[in-house]
Amino acid sequence: MCAKRIWLLLATTVSVSGLQLPLLQPLRTSNEPLVTPELDAYVNNELARWNSSGLSLTVVRQDTRATGKWDVEFGSYGIAQADGALVTPDTLFAIASNSKLMLAMSVGLLIKNESLAAARGQRLRWDTKIKDVLPEWQLMDEGVSERVTIQDMLSHRTGLPRHDYSGMTRPGGVSEMISTMRYLRLSADLREQYQYNNLMYETLSHLPRTLLNQSFESYITQHIFTPLGMNSSTYSVAAAEASGQLSHGFQYDMQDQLYARNGTRKPTVPYFQRPGEEGIWAGAAGVLTSARDLSMWVAMLLNNGKHPLTNETVIPKEVVDHVATGVSVSSGKAPYPELSPAVYGCGQDRYSYRGHEIIEHGGSNPGFKTQVARFPNDNLAIVVLSNDENGNHILESVKWWIADRAFRLENIDWAKRYGDKFLESARKNRESVTPRPSSPAPPTSPWDTMQGTFTNGAYGSISPCFVATSHAGLNNACTKVIKHSVVQRILSAQNDEIPTFIVPFKRTFSTYLRFLHFEGNTFNVSYVWSNADVRRREGFVANKEKDDGDVITGLDDRYVVEWVDSSSGGQSGWAFSDNFWGKGGDVRPPEGATARERAEVWFGKA
Numbered sequence: 001m002c003a004k005r006i007w008l009l010l011a012t013t014v015s016v017s018g019l020q021l022p023l024l025q026p027l028r029t030s031n032e033p034l035v036t037p038e039l040d041a042y043v044n045n046e047l048a049r050w051n052s053s054g055l056s057l058t059v060v061r062q063d064t065r066a067t068g069k070w071d072v073e074f075g076s077y078g079i080a081q082a083d084g085a086l087v088t089p090d091t092l093f094a095i096a097s098n099s100k101l102m103l104a105m106s107v108g109l110l111i112k113n114e115s116l117a118a119a120r121g122q123r124l125r126w127d128t129k130i131k132d133v134l135p136e137w138q139l140m141d142e143g144v145s146e147r148v149t150i151q152d153m154l155s156h157r158t159g160l161p162r163h164d165y166s167g168m169t170r171p172g173g174v175s176e177m178i179s180t181m182r183y184l185r186l187s188a189d190l191r192e193q194y195q196y197n198n199l200m201y202e203t204l205s206h207l208p209r210t211l212l213n214q215s216f217e218s219y220i221t222q223h224i225f226t227p228l229g230m231n232s233s234t235y236s237v238a239a240a241e242a243s244g245q246l247s248h249g250f251q252y253d254m255q256d257q258l259y260a261r262n263g264t265r266k267p268t269v270p271y272f273q274r275p276g277e278e279g280i281w282a283g284a285a286g287v288l289t290s291a292r293d294l295s296m297w298v299a300m301l302l303n304n305g306k307h308p309l310t311n312e313t314v315i316p317k318e319v320v321d322h323v324a325t326g327v328s329v330s331s332g333k334a335p336y337p338e339l340s341p342a343v344y345g346c347g348q349d350r351y352s353y354r355g356h357e358i359i360e361h362g363g364s365n366p367g368f369k370t371q372v373a374r375f376p377n378d379n380l381a382i383v384v385l386s387n388d389e390n391g392n393h394i395l396e397s398v399k400w401w402i403a404d405r406a407f408r409l410e411n412i413d414w415a416k417r418y419g420d421k422f423l424e425s426a427r428k429n430r431e432s433v434t435p436r437p438s439s440p441a442p443p444t445s446p447w448d449t450m451q452g453t454f455t456n457g458a459y460g461s462i463s464p465c466f467v468a469t470s471h472a473g474l475n476n477a478c479t480k481v482i483k484h485s486v487v488q489r490i491l492s493a494q495n496d497e498i499p500t501f502i503v504p505f506k507r508t509f510s511t512y513l514r515f516l517h518f519e520g521n522t523f524n525v526s527y528v529w530s531n532a533d534v535r536r537r538e539g540f541v542a543n544k545e546k547d548d549g550d551v552i553t554g555l556d557d558r559y560v561v562e563w564v565d566s567s568s569g570g571q572s573g574w575a576f577s578d579n580f581w582g583k584g585g586d587v588r589p590p591e592g593a594t595a596r597e598r599a600e601v602w603f604g605k606a
């Protein structure tokens, strides 16, 4: 589409100091469509080029011809589910970290709640110290723990790195999760660094429970989803699955960058979290919703918190402004000349694109990548949802394609830029690997003595199982672990000369850790996820001998773990490093004389 925008020049007059000045005011006749056959061709071509599954988008603008009306366009591409069901505006996607803005809004609504302030005799504030609200709160560093405010948590500057891999279903829910945070090492001082942290958003989801005796999910439903008519939005995996609209997240089975294996694209069936497992993750990334519902959400944001059709306040304007105002520097350097550095408020990044200010956030759950963006000065919001683990670069280039058209700017070939970068990063990862020495020194302890149970207060216990050619020396529990079909599949794809430990590790994003021996006491760690057991338990497997539906991800040897023996008198254990804790920015690794002191996460012998 290359039609020129039609401008109507309308002469009006204004009176300034008694002088009549003519004012030429451009009046747009209409918002020309942005979801055009040209965009359709572009998206379909990208999906085909990358063998990608599906994409759903919505573009929202206030209709400038008739204030109070909205132009809402949808684009639906590719498949939502393995059986070929197509993406529609009602297909549900996991929007992942785009859920953080709902959490931030809930905090803002509680801050603005007059009756709550009256009942507590004290107003909740952005700078309220969290220790004064949540009795479970305690961080490892006493001085930091005392001073952390709600704002610090929302703007990722508490000093705590991600520690995402400590995530698991806990009987005591979010409350129990908060009370384990004291066992997590900090990587910076308070307000020293921007370090993205999901645990803080999970922690803040406990506020409605603590202050109003109401669940976070019901609070959001009552005050956001229902007023906005976001009828299919939910935190409940069971509800989303029962609707039949939940997209499958496509992932790459047995992908292994080390061996340059792309893996096979497969639908993750069922959804990676099972009903009952999703509660702790809700505040950070738990919303399941559609392009249609999100069109209402972004229209409300463009409308400064008011319902787009009735103008009733859903979220006070000051809250919408506050969460979108930068507090931390999330990106101190622009990655491309058309972008500016970025600041982060509460669940919102803010920077500029070719002179146009943009407020947005990305989202990433297994098999789902999302982007919810708006240009507050340009009457434009763009939402792009992908159900492909590799969909990120596709949805980013689609977003900019639409923005370039909306702003009538010369088109930048973002698909090429991001595509090249995507391919290059896989290559760079491979090339950064130091090959294992040809005659590596053995560890300082016999292999079988490195088994046993090791614990960390937040991450729980691990019991590594050594994979030996003979099962002698293995206890029964380990024999069972090693014989498991998933473990056999993992082992069959690796160099079987490398001594290996398999560690059952059922957490939010993993089922196993794999330690591959490097040299001495050092091992390369993969964080492996498999859905095989869930598929069998829930009856998704027709042919038990040969199931093509199992997905195994995470074989990338990304981290390092060091065995620490007790010969020098201390506790033996496993010391994880190489950014297992998920730091941000320029944070230095922990310093210390021993591997235990240098550990980002330490599991000591129980």
Ligand SMILES: *[C@@H]1O[C@H](CO)[C@@H](O)[C@H](O)[C@H]1NC(C)=O
Pocket (backbone or CB within 6 Å): 067, 068, 309, 310, 311
């Ligand atoms: C909402 O507010 C806008 C801008 O003030 C106004 O033009 C529109 O008519 C209002 N809509 C309703 C339903 O009141």
Ligand SMILES: *[C@@H]1O[C@H](CO)[C@@H](O)[C@H](O)[C@H]1NC(C)=O
Pocket (backbone or CB within 6 Å): 109, 110, 113, 114, 115, 116, 119, 212, 223
């Ligand atoms: C405000 O607080 C009252 C209790 O004081 C509660 O009933 C109400 O649901 C709260 N509303 C919001 C939006 O937080």
Ligand SMILES: *[C@@H]1O[C@H](CO)[C@@H](O)[C@H](O)[C@H]1NC(C)=O
Pocket (backbone or CB within 6 Å): 213
């Ligand atoms: C919280 O609500 C439940 C019902 O949902 C009630 O049984 C319980 O007593 C309430 N707790 C407090 C402290 O009010």
Ligand SMILES: *[C@@H]1O[C@H](CO)[C@@H](O)[C@H](O)[C@H]1NC(C)=O
Pocket (backbone or CB within 6 Å): 228, 229, 230, 231, 292, 293, 296
């Ligand atoms: C949600 O349901 C209401 C009532 O049926 C309807 O008016 C509204 O348009 C629906 N919202 C969306 C986003 O479809």
Ligand SMILES: *[C@@H]1O[C@H](CO)[C@@H](O)[C@H](O)[C@H]1NC(C)=O
Pocket (backbone or CB within 6 Å): 260, 261, 262, 423
């Ligand atoms: C992996 O995917 C890339 C990009 O699609 C392709 O260029 C490459 O040939 C693939 N490698 C293998 C081993 O299939």
Ligand SMILES: *[C@@H]1O[C@H](CO)[C@@H](O)[C@H](O)[C@H]1NC(C)=O
Pocket (backbone or CB within 6 Å): 051, 263, 264, 265, 266, 267
């Ligand atoms: C493309 O995706 C399909 C469907 O998931 C899969 O069967 C096929 O192997 C994929 N092709 C490539 C080259 O990865």
Ligand SMILES: *[C@@H]1O[C@H](CO)[C@@H](O)[C@H](O)[C@H]1NC(C)=O
Pocket (backbone or CB within 6 Å): 258, 432, 433, 434, 435, 518, 522, 523, 524, 556, 557, 558, 560
């Ligand atoms: C394994 O760990 C060693 C030591 O840290 C490192 O040099 C090497 O690159 C790692 N290998 C892989 C495959 O990541």
